[in-house]
Amino acid sequence: MRVFFIFFILIILQFNSKAQCDNSPGQCPTSTFPVCGTSVFVQNSVPLRAGKRLPGPCNADGVTDINPYWYQFTCYQAGTLGFEITPNNLNDDYDWQLYDITGRDPNDVYADGSMVVAANWSGLSGKTGASAAGNQLMNCGGNNYPNYSAMPTLQLNHKYILLVSHFTSSQSGYTLSFQGGTASIANPVLPSLQNTSATCDASTIYVKLSKPMKRSSLTNTGNEFSLSYPGINVINATPINNSNSFEMDSIALTLDKPLPPGDHFVIIKNGSDGNTLLDNCDVGIPENEKIEIKISKIDPTPMNKMTPLKCAPQQIELLFDKGIKCNSIATDGSDFIITGASPVTILSAIGNCNNGLSRSIIVSLSAPIIVGGNYQISLKNGSDGNTIIDSCGQETLSGASISFDLKNTVSADFIYQLSSDCKSNTAQFNHDGNNGVNEWKWNIDNQIFTIQNPTVTFLSYGSKNAELIVSNGFCADTSSQTIVLDNEIKADFETNSVLCPEDSASFVDRSIGKNLSYQWLFDNGESSILKDPPTQKYPVLLYEKNYQVRLIVKNIQCADTTFQTIKVLMSCHIAVPTAFTPNGDGLNDFLYPLNAFNADSLEFRVYNRAGQIIFESFDPNKKWDGTVAGQQQPIGNYAWVLNYVERNTGKRFSIQGKTALIR
Numbered sequence: 001m002r003v004f005f006i007f008f009i010l011i012i013l014q015f016n017s018k019a020q021c022d023n024s025p026g027q028c029p030t031s032t033f034p035v036c037g038t039s040v041f042v043q044n045s046v047p048l049r050a051g052k053r054l055p056g057p058c059n060a061d062g063v064t065d066i067n068p069y070w071y072q073f074t075c076y077q078a079g080t081l082g083f084e085i086t087p088n089n090l091n092d093d094y095d096w097q098l099y100d101i102t103g104r105d106p107n108d109v110y111a112d113g114s115m116v117v118a119a120n121w122s123g124l125s126g127k128t129g130a131s132a133a134g135n136q137l138m139n140c141g142g143n144n145y146p147n148y149s150a151m152p153t154l155q156l157n158h159k160y161i162l163l164v165s166h167f168t169s170s171q172s173g174y175t176l177s178f179q180g181g182t183a184s185i186a187n188p189v190l191p192s193l194q195n196t197s198a199t200c201d202a203s204t205i206y207v208k209l210s211k212p213m214k215r216s217s218l219t220n221t222g223n224e225f226s227l228s229y230p231g232i233n234v235i236n237a238t239p240i241n242n243s244n245s246f247e248m249d250s251i252a253l254t255l256d257k258p259l260p261p262g263d264h265f266v267i268i269k270n271g272s273d274g275n276t277l278l279d280n281c282d283v284g285i286p287e288n289e290k291i292e293i294k295i296s297k298i299d300p301t302p303m304n305k306m307t308p309l310k311c312a313p314q315q316i317e318l319l320f321d322k323g324i325k326c327n328s329i330a331t332d333g334s335d336f337i338i339t340g341a342s343p344v345t346i347l348s349a350i351g352n353c354n355n356g357l358s359r360s361i362i363v364s365l366s367a368p369i370i371v372g373g374n375y376q377i378s379l380k381n382g383s384d385g386n387t388i389i390d391s392c393g394q395e396t397l398s399g400a401s402i403s404f405d406l407k408n409t410v411s412a413d414f415i416y417q418l419s420s421d422c423k424s425n426t427a428q429f430n431h432d433g434n435n436g437v438n439e440w441k442w443n444i445d446n447q448i449f450t451i452q453n454p455t456v457t458f459l460s461y462g463s464k465n466a467e468l469i470v471s472n473g474f475c476a477d478t479s480s481q482t483i484v485l486d487n488e489i490k491a492d493f494e495t496n497s498v499l500c501p502e503d504s505a506s507f508v509d510r511s512i513g514k515n516l517s518y519q520w521l522f523d524n525g526e527s528s529i530l531k532d533p534p535t536q537k538y539p540v541l542l543y544e545k546n547y548q549v550r551l552i553v554k555n556i557q558c559a560d561t562t563f564q565t566i567k568v569l570m571s572c573h574i575a576v577p578t579a580f581t582p583n584g585d586g587l588n589d590f591l592y593p594l595n596a597f598n599a600d601s602l603e604f605r606v607y608n609r610a611g612q613i614i615f616e617s618f619d620p621n622k623k624w625d626g627t628v629a630g631q632q633q634p635i636g637n638y639a640w641v642l643n644y645v646e647r648n649t650g651k652r653f654s655i656q657g658k659t660a661l662i663r
Helices: 005-014 106-110
Strands: 041-045 068-074 083-087 094-100 116-122 128-130 138-142 159-166 172-178 193-198 204-214 225-227 234-240 247-255 262-268 290-295 315-325 336-340 346-351 357-365 373-379 401-406 415-420 425-430 439-444 447-449 455-458 462-471 476-485 493-495 507-509 517-521 545-554 559-568 599-607 613-617 636-646 652-661
Touching (some): 083 094, 094 128, 106 159, 116 128, 159 172, 193 262, 336 346, 336 357, 425 439, 493 559
Parallel strands (some): 116 138
Antiparallel strands (some): 094 116, 094 159, 193 204, 204 247, 225 262, 234 247, 315 357, 415 425, 425 455, 439 462, 462 476, 599 636, 636 652
């Protein structure tokens, strides 16, 4: 690895005041020299400057941009890049590093090593570069690395910068030439005059070039240019519109007197430096090339354009061909008046100002314009004593106007009428169609209609949403309503499903509907017309019997009927059988408490001969089938315990016994 520290410390001590990049030409990544692949760049001497640390593949060697020059170029044809740096003194040590800065801040080279494309920091003196003789892209510090790296591959339209670093502490220079690669870094666009424009008074002409050109090829007096109009001359030329201090893409030509209105030509010629304007490859614009410059008569900027208006506008934006001086716009809007189908009051006017000029003026109104018809916005002298003044100092004439048409605002409000039968509801929807409405979009309970007055049948009850969007092609509106369909009628009630002897059945109405009348038929010879009828008794028989209770509900239009069955038992005395036969014949197959209809907090447990619980239930309908874990249990007697609370009396009972399992 190269020994850096002796030279590096000496340089820092000697040139510490120049350690920071000051954007001197070529000394920083942001002030790079533009180069062309078809010419040799000559640097006769190298200013001494301490370097900044450079991250990248050779970061471990502590590489810095000591005594640097930075060059920039763009790839116009993809391929390999070959170049050679030849020191004026072949005993000098020059190094280099190539970066792809496409879409990046050039100063990122000091922070992001991934931008490095190729490098050579060999400790050997003499020529260096990238050529077919190189065998790797990255050669880091030390005498073990050769002076030539492999040629990197450039990508089309990518932008690159090349650092040339002079490690030797001298100011001897070098030449930089590009050779041997297949990539092209020469801009193929031929240099030419592209277009022209002029200031309002035609005393300055702006010339746009087809590509960036060398600033050094332009003289301060602009003697490379002449005009076709006799007696008017260029007296000064200033590069503009390019941040690179070495290039220019536009030029401002100052004339000794304004050009008169008409069509003229700007002509380029060899200047006092012996050439026209040169690009980075020293290709010049052809001598005597000319380009037209049109000088128009200075007329006031008309007020004749505005942005399209929307429904019920509360702002009007006026557009202008030239910039309007912002200080000529009366902020209270008094430069303008609006007349038409309804009265309109202007609140304010403001420009979208940039450097004191605005190409648009927004006129704000006190309220939206909602009445359709023809309107006109006109210009007048405002509270500031003038109308509006353009960038050339011309005042737009009072009385200038723009006409515009508006349509009435629309309303989507709608009405509906309901008609009902006993199974459905039908709604007739109506919209008045006022103010030229010609588009309807209904969304009624997720059904879409595009006619003015749809009819919808609802087969279910509850809340239904209805939304309408209307338009007259200019204004639109939306309205919605919730339709409550609460005319459903449905008979329903609750009662005892099982009834013990001497118990009474109770009835709770759960019917749905309004203004209902009731008729109860209890199947015991009794009836009632009350909503909440009295409890009912049923005869005690020597067998179980089912009684069918019927409820009929009615309103003016409709009726509905429902039935429920009450089973009346012979007995509700809780008992546990003394034997059961779990053989699947449907007779006495299970062991469980019989008639436990009025038992609460029931607990029933069965034990084997060892006293282990083999069945447990807290539900009177859960029954033991004579198995444990799917295995049939042997025949014999099984002990059981039954605990429960009698519902009617609240008395707690605990009963024990045995039951024989018979197969």
